[in-house]
Amino acid sequence: MKNIGVLLSGAGVYDGSEIHEATLTLLHLHRHGGQPLCTAPSGSLQVVNHQSCEDTEERRDIIQESARISRGHIKPLEEISAADLDGLIIPGGFGAAKVLCTYAFQGREATIHTGVKNLIQEIAGAKKPIGAMCIAPVVVALALRDTGMHPVLTVGHDEATAADLESWGANHRKAAVDQVIVDEENHIVSTPAYMLGPTVADISKGIEALVLQVLKWA
Secondary structure, three states: OEEEEEEOOOOOOOOOOOHHHHHHHHHHHHHOOEEEEEEEOOOEEEEEEOOOOEEEEEEEEHHHHHHHHHOOOOEEHHHOOHHHOOEEEEOOOHHHHHOOEOHHHHHHHOOEOHHHHHHHHHHHHOOOOEEEEOOOHHHHHHHHOOOOOOOEEOOOOOHHHHHHHHHOOOEEOOOOOOOOEEEOOOOEEEEOHHHOOOOHHHHHHHHHHHHHHHHHHO
């Protein structure tokens, strides 16, 4: 059974990991014989009211919030290395763009969490597979922009984000919600998920295909 890291960033589309995307990742990993190992970086996040979509004054622990999705089974990112994993999958949600990197705040000038960058570079350097969905290809592109690698990625049809990816040295390809873009050279697969949606049934198709590709490479 292959150990596949699932990199979370909280719980909830507006301030953490997109819950449908993360849950479907876990479902399809279990269904197809993978063993998910959930992880998240240490620190705190600003809570968003998911009914009004407004920021609140509350802050919550990233790992504790992520543990809501993983039912308590989670390791801090600082305790994980590429040697522990046969592959890595990153669900989307604004947490990917707020916690794992600063893309939600800084756009093209974004920086990436050091631990996240190191893990992605280690995984990619070992030619182990990486899967990224929704906005998470931004995290992969940021992690690899100074490595000489040029990952092929998709965020669906979002031209502005695609242009940012390409400014960091990635190559963008358009894709439908049920499709994946497969980068055979770098062992990276991506799918638009809720960049396109519109329903959990629609995104499930692309996420299952992504999981199957990661497990095939692993």
